[in-house]
Amino acid sequence: MRREVTLRDVAELAGVSSRTVSNVVNGYANVTERTRVRVERAVKELGYRPNVLARNLAQGRSGQIALVVPYLDTPYFSELLQSVIRAAKVSGYNVLIDQTDGDPEHERGFIAHGSRRLLFDGVIFSPLGLDQQALADRDPALPLVILGERTSDGTFDHVGIDDVAASRQATEHLLDLGRNRVAAIGDQPYATGEAAQRRTRGFREAHQARGLPVREDLIIGTPRFNRPDGAHAMAHLLELEEPPDAVFCYSDLVALGAIRAIVSRGLRVPEDIAVIGYDDIEDGRFSNPTVTTISPDKEMIAATAVERLLLRISSATPPPGLELRAPHKLIVRESTVGRSARPPSA
Amino acid sequence: MRREVTLRDVAELAGVSSRTVSNVVNGYANVTERTRVRVERAVKELGYRPNVLARNLAQGRSGQIALVVPYLDTPYFSELLQSVIRAAKVSGYNVLIDQTDGDPEHERGFIAHGSRRLLFDGVIFSPLGLDQQALADRDPALPLVILGERTSDGTFDHVGIDDVAASRQATEHLLDLGRNRVAAIGDQPYATGEAAQRRTRGFREAHQARGLPVREDLIIGTPRFNRPDGAHAMAHLLELEEPPDAVFCYSDLVALGAIRAIVSRGLRVPEDIAVIGYDDIEDGRFSNPTVTTISPDKEMIAATAVERLLLRISSATPPPGLELRAPHKLIVRESTVGRSARPPSA
DNA sequence: TTGAAAGCGCTAACAA
DNA sequence: TTGTTAGCGCTTTCAA
Secondary structure, eight states, X not given: OOOOOOHHHHHHHHTSOHHHHHHHHHTOSOOOHHHHHHHHHHHHHHTOOOOHHHHHHXXXXXXEEEEEESOSSSHHHHHHHHHHHHHHHHTTOEEEEEEOTTXXXXXXXXXXXXXXXGGOSEEEEOOSSOOHHHHXXXXXTSOEEEESSOOOOSSSEEEEOOHHHHHHHHHHHHHXXXXXXXXXXXXXXXXXXXXXXXXXXXXXXXXXXXXXXOOGGGEEEOSSSSXXXXXXXXXXXXXXXXXXXXXXXXXXXXXXHHHHHHHTTTOOTTXXXXXXXXXXXXXXXXXXXXXXXXXXXXXXXXXXXXXXXXXXXXXXXXXXXXXXXXXEEEEOOHHHHGGGSOOOXX | OOOOOOHHHHHXXXXXXXXXXXXXXXXXXXXXXXXXXXXXXXXXXXXXXXXXXXHHHHHTOOSEEEEEESOSSSHHHHHHHHHHHHHHHHTTOEEEEEEOTTOHHHHHHHHSSOTTGGGOSEEEEOOSSOOHHHHHTSOTTSOEEEESSOOOOSSSEEEEOOHHHHHHHHHHHHHHTTOOSEEXXXXXXXXXXXHHHHHHHHHHHHHHHXXXXXXXXXXXXXXXXXXXXXHHHHHHHHTSSSOOSEEEESSHHHHHHHHHHHHHTTOXXXXXXXXXXXXXXXXXXXXXXXXXXXXEOXXXXXXXXXXXXXXXXXXXXXXXXXXXXXXXXXXXOHHHHGGGSOOOOO
């Protein structure tokens, strides 16, 4: 590999100091038009490219942020990832991806003071199995934004939608349809299942608000929010003596799995069982039937997360930890109201 | 931010030179048991963490590889991404993601000698609109592995499945079913549509091998391989005087879109129209009906790509450019044979 | 086996 | 406005 052209080479050719070249390259300070032109010519002539690695070391920053999610093959996260990359790029940041498989140990390592620490200037984190303790133990110098609702201790921001309200709205939609044996798939009644628990709370609130009893046996837990778990849970529900006539699924994937289980037994959605999901992934817009869902504003979530993170990175004194709430809406499709729902474009 | 503990601090405390500390930290060379223990104790006592940025500069490498794909919200790519990250991590590499939106200009920039060049030691690239010219103009020093079939000029590797054979196999499956008006959705008869064209070639070969005519009006082009395009193309086919009785879709997403279009018009899959896809994404295993597809061995594609790239990175003299072919198989599901196909686990 | 010291290429404090 | 120069923290050649 031939030696790279350095700042000094440029400086020499242009007859200025490397300091000046640096200024020109970075658009800093006041540089005479004359010198600037001269430097720029030298840059072009030599084909000079700044060495990012050297700049990183000198500045003590990497120009990268990390996005840490539990699973990457989950459409919700890949859609989000896309928006995050787009938002970061606008500010010249690169995005480093990692997936934790929801492993708490792995998640912990990511925000602890590890050797990879300097690879990124901050982290946008969507934790699954991370408890408050791990959060408290984290590297306090690492700028952090957490996705999903979570009580902030004031040292990081979090951004997400109002899960309880959204879940309540979803459940109410099913009740409005006149269904009276509404099930819920996705509860996670253990320490790290906060997000799931908020959805269950919304589910209960919807019932309570109407003076309806919650059928506890219709609340089914799942380890993950994916299709197989949804199908499995639904299969269980269908074997009950009195199966549900509607199901609130804690993700669209769970809903798609559930629908699959229902249909493969010869039952119909929504005639026999209405199904509603959560996340509004593209799959649900083209599935058969299309899936009614809670749609979080992903673009805004991503943009807000990146914006807050970059602010946190560039601030000398850390800004207060905010709890930011993105909007969501209910999108009614076939899985709850049948063909009367407007079909998609095609 | 308090000053970081450096190598020198450790050396001082341990009473050795920084060279020795470096050796210990990296597990290099021969170090006396005694010195090693002493250094390790000092490391622990001071809570020393190597500074990746400094190491990068000193070594002239970043320990990162880039994965460049056209779209990230496409399940095929997110599934692949997952495997690539996993494979890279084994060798201590991080993965930087970028999406090009299929924009040739953007794609070009990625392999040209840009200023971001040093951010990654090599690139795994899944181009969409990249022509041979752009490939030839690229930074010759950048280790490169291309995904998908493509003629290598010997300076990079590519890894993919045998598209022609796979497409032929898919088409034959439809013909075996006794269908005789088989359509194809996804052709891209322009310069950058190589992958699509290979699928069309397989489609033709299957017909030719049986002495059947290809109905040219049943070959439909689509700008992208996604659901909306699939639905749109299918809508067009359904309006023909003599619509097809089977469709070979160039991706599972296209197939899902097509199925959606068929079903929403009250027709049945596969009774009225059989549909086969390509990619074997999870969606197709839980859709209704489930989607018959060509399944490339993604895990192997990812592992092979990473392996070749790392080899290329670490080689003093560049290894020859290989054309590597991963295995694929036909997976028969409901969209071609109906419920007789074994339903998925649930 | 270990030490001394010269880079890696850039940034930025200080000086002019 | 521009030059000088001392780092950034590590790796690694050369010497001992």
